[in-house]
Amino acid sequence: MKYILIVIYIFTYSLNLIAQKNNSHKISHDKVMDSLTRSKNKVTETKKIAVLIYQDAVLQDFSGPIEVFSKARKLTRGKYEVFTVGLDTMMIGTENDFVKLKPDFTIQNMPDVDYLIIPGASMPVINDLVVNDTFTNFILKMNAKQKTKIVSICTGSYLLARTGVLTNKKATTHYFVADDFAKQYPKIKLIKNVRYVDEGGFITSSGVTSGIDATLYIVGKENGEKIKQMISRALQYKFHEKEEWPVAPNGMKYSRVPTNY
Amino acid sequence: MKYILIVIYIFTYSLNLIAQKNNSHKISHDKVMDSLTRSKNKVTETKKIAVLIYQDAVLQDFSGPIEVFSKARKLTRGKYEVFTVGLDTMMIGTENDFVKLKPDFTIQNMPDVDYLIIPGASMPVINDLVVNDTFTNFILKMNAKQKTKIVSICTGSYLLARTGVLTNKKATTHYFVADDFAKQYPKIKLIKNVRYVDEGGFITSSGVTSGIDATLYIVGKENGEKIKQMISRALQYKFHEKEEWPVAPNGMKYSRVPTNY
Numbered sequence: 001m002k003y004i005l006i007v008i009y010i011f012t013y014s015l016n017l018i019a020q021k022n023n024s025h026k027i028s029h030d031k032v033m034d035s036l037t038r039s040k041n042k043v044t045e046t047k048k049i050a051v052l053i054y055q056d057a058v059l060q061d062f063s064g065p066i067e068v069f070s071k072a073r074k075l076t077r078g079k080y081e082v083f084t085v086g087l088d089t090m091m092i093g094t095e096n097d098f099v100k101l102k103p104d105f106t107i108q109n110m111p112d113v114d115y116l117i118i119p120g121a122s123m124p125v126i127n128d129l130v131v132n133d134t135f136t137n138f139i140l141k142m143n144a145k146q147k148t149k150i151v152s153i154c155t156g157s158y159l160l161a162r163t164g165v166l167t168n169k170k171a172t173t174h175y176f177v178a179d180d181f182a183k184q185y186p187k188i189k190l191i192k193n194v195r196y197v198d199e200g201g202f203i204t205s206s207g208v209t210s211g212i213d214a215t216l217y218i219v220g221k222e223n224g225e226k227i228k229q230m231i232s233r234a235l236q237y238k239f240h241e242k243e244e245w246p247v248a249p250n251g252m253k254y255s256r257v258p259t260n261y
Numbered sequence: 262m263k264y265i266l267i268v269i270y271i272f273t274y275s276l277n278l279i280a281q282k283n284n285s286h287k288i289s290h291d292k293v294m295d296s297l298t299r300s301k302n303k304v305t306e307t308k309k310i311a312v313l314i315y316q317d318a319v320l321q322d323f324s325g326p327i328e329v330f331s332k333a334r335k336l337t338r339g340k341y342e343v344f345t346v347g348l349d350t351m352m353i354g355t356e357n358d359f360v361k362l363k364p365d366f367t368i369q370n371m372p373d374v375d376y377l378i379i380p381g382a383s384m385p386v387i388n389d390l391v392v393n394d395t396f397t398n399f400i401l402k403m404n405a406k407q408k409t410k411i412v413s414i415c416t417g418s419y420l421l422a423r424t425g426v427l428t429n430k431k432a433t434t435h436y437f438v439a440d441d442f443a444k445q446y447p448k449i450k451l452i453k454n455v456r457y458v459d460e461g462g463f464i465t466s467s468g469v470t471s472g473i474d475a476t477l478y479i480v481g482k483e484n485g486e487k488i489k490q491m492i493s494r495a496l497q498y499k500f501h502e503k504e505e506w507p508v509a510p511n512g513m514k515y516s517r518v519p520t521n522y
Contacts, residue, residue, distance in 0.1 A: 059331065060496065063324035063360075067469070070320065070357045074383075082359040091363060096331045098343040099324075102352060102361040122335075174497065207497030208328070209473075230510050235321065236435065236468030249491050 047222070048113040049082045052138075053101055054121075054129070059094040061119035061153040064212040071231040072219045079223075085110045087134060095121065107138045115218070116142050119211075120154030123177065123254050130162040139163045143201070151203045151218070153211035160202065161185045169199045174207035175245040177254040193245050206243070213239055308483070309374040310343045313399075314362055315382075315390070320355040322380035322414040325473035332492040333480045340484075346371045348395060356382065368399045376479070377403050380472075381415030384438065384515050391423040400424045404462070412464045412479070414472035421463065422446045430460045435468035436506040438515040454506050467504070474500055 049069055051062050066082055073080040086092055086103030093100050105111070118139070120126065129135050136159075142148050143165050152160045157173035158181065160166055170189045173181045182190045191197050196205040196214035205214035216239045220228030232239045310330055312323045327343055334341040347353055347364030354361050366372070379400070381387065390396050397420075403409050404426050413421045418434035419442065421427055431450045434442045443451045452458050457466040457475035466475035477500045481489030493500045 058328070059324045060328035063320045066355075066359050067319070067321035070355075070359055073357055082357070084360060094327075094331075096334055096343070098327050098331055099345060100363045100365065102363060104361065176495070207495070209470075209496050209498045212470075226510075230513060233507060233510055233513065234437070234468070235470050236504070237470045243497070246494060249487075249494055252491060252494065 046078070047080050047115070048111065049080060049115045049117060050085045050105070050110055050113040051082060051117045052107075052119070053084045053086055053092050053094075053103055054135075055092055056095050056121050056125045057092070057119045058121055058154065058208060059099055060208050061156065061211055062117055064209060065117050065151070065153065065215040067235060068212060068215040068219060068231055071234050072223070072227065075227050075230055076223060080219075083110075107134075112145065113142075113148055116148055116150045117211075118150065118152045118156035118159055120152070120156040120158075120174070120208075123155065126155045126158045130158050135159055136163050140165070149201055149203065151205070151211075151214060153205045153214070154207050157181065157204050158184075160204065161188055166199075166202060166204075169202065170197050171199065171202070171204040172197045172206045173204065176207070176248050176252055178245075180254050180256060193243060195241055195243055206245075210243075212237055213241065217241070307339070308341050308376070309372065310341060310376045310378060311346045311366070311371055311374040312343060312378045313368075313380070314345045314347055314353050314355075314364055315396075316353055317356050317382050317386045318353070318380045319382055319415065319469060320360055321469050322382075322417065322472055323378055325470060326378050326412070326414065326476040328496060329473060329476040329480060329492055332495050333484070333488065336488050336491055337484060341480075344371075368395075373406065374403075374409055377409055377411045378472075379411065379413045379417035379420055381413070381417040381419075381435065381469075384416065387416045387419045391419050396420055397424050401426070410462055410464065412466070412475060414466045414475070415468050418442065418465050419445070421465065422449055427460075427463060427465075430463065431458050432460065432463070432465040433458045433467045434465065437468070437509050437513055439506075441515050441517060454504060456502055456504050467506075471504075473498055474502065478502070 051066060053062065069080045069082050083104035084101060085105045085107055088106050089103065091100050091102055139150065139160060140163050142150060143163065150160060154174045155177055157171055161171065161181070166185070166188045168187060170191050172191045172194050178190060178192060194206065195210040196203055196217060198217070203214055203218070205211050212235065216228055216232055219231060228239065312327060314323065330341045330343050344365035345362060346366045346368055349367055350364065352361050352363055400411065400421060401424050403411060404424070411421060415435045416438055418432055422432065422442070427446070427449045429448060431452050433452045433455050436453070439451060439453060455467065456471040457464055457478060459478070464475055464479070466472050473496070477489055477493055480492060489500065
């Protein structure tokens with residue numbers, strides 16, 4: 001009986017060794033991620049981020065920020081939680097209907113958040129949305145919450161500007177539409193040649209990929225430069241705060257005035 | 262009777278004028294987009310792009326390429342068609358379950374395509390996928406189709422490499438995993454300090470955001486430098502082919518050997 005037990009013990013022990021070997025790379029990698037962040041970044045609080053999605057929203061506008069928070073979640077042991085929010089529970093197609101998304105919440109039943117991300121869309125879509133009271137009222141409701149910062153990406157700036165909350169504040173937007181934005185909202189101080197503008201309760205970013213910089217900036221402010229650089233390298237993306245805006249290619253600059261092309 | 266008709270005519274004409282004025286910015290913008298592309302880029306053919314999505318795939322890996330093709334579609338009057346493909350019809354959560362996607366097709370019922378995009382994921386996820394025969398067989402099946410080029414983003418390179426199709430070919434991957442990749446696949450010629458490598462039937466890209474460069478390169482090759490630059494500017498993103506890879510931050514370099522962190 002004793003010998004049988006010893007044999008079983010040795011057999012089980014060997015199996016364990018084999019299993020450990022097979023999983024060693026996973027264990028190793030997890031340990032690395034752990035050790036990098038354990039001491040300095042114990043999660044004492046979580047940050048919740050809602051991403052507003054709507055039909056024809058530009059995918060890259062919100063996927064850049066989500067990616068930054070996804071990597072930040074890994075490096076901060078779960079500090080960041082991201083979910084998507086739609087006007088209702090229906091599936092949503094991004095621009096050209098290339099991707100179909102299911103929102104996690106609606107604007108009625110979503111929990112309180114630390115950040116609301118508002119992506120942009122092409123101007124015909126934006127021009128329809130700025131006169132949509134549901135959007136305006138939702139943004140005003142979110143703005144009334146003390147702890148919620150609103151982050152617009154690209155032409156998402158129009159949805160924010162439309163509510164009046166940016167009046168007398170600094171903001172930026174995509175450089176193709178910057179002149180139009182300044183004309184539409186003369187009381188907002190348009191900042192050019194930047195990737196984002198932080199105005200406390202509001203952060204506005206310039207075109208599309210600048211959402212990566214705006215959210216790297218947020219994560220850096222909350223977790224330090226080291227974490228920010230790690231995420232930047234994980235994305236193989238060079239963070240930049242300033243950008244000399246190039247000249248808009250012929251005809252790409254947005255204008256409301258009919259022209260004879 | 263004559264006067265009534267004249268009054269009705271003037272009334273209708275006025276209504277039309279008002280309607281035209283309200284829509285003028287839309288008409289104008291559409292005309293611009295049209296005029297830019299009409300003559301030179303008449304759609305004589307469409308290019309179909311399938312994006313393989315799976316649980317825990319990295320959102321930015323495939324959303325960058327989708328964004329490039331979405332803008333390319335607008336600038337080429339509908340030349341590019343993108344859809345997502347899953348192993349089955351189930352909803353798929355990207356890394357950390359931050360976004361839930363509904364695939365348009367399954368790998369069984371998808372149409373023939375010109376490009377298959379394979380996004381990456383974190384290494385624990387990738388290590389499970391490379392031993393998944395369903396993935397391997399699907400990629401081999403796609404490779405057997407003459408017209409289909411396969412584009413891997415970031416660690417998606419492992420899924421491609423695993424099938425053997427890259428043997429004796431040049432390829433790249435995320436710089437965090439490059440040394441491991443070279444060790445795992447010694448017969449593949451690993452290229453460093455680049456954003457992508459074109460090997461004819463296969464294009465491999467380095468980390469995450471490099472998927473934007475790889476697909477800008479594809480669109481540029483098919484439609485010329487002008488369209489490529491327009492998309493690059495629309496995304497406020499600086500296309501780059503080369504990149505001096507930085508040193509991996511302490512502990513971020515991937516290794517299968519257990520270490521005592």
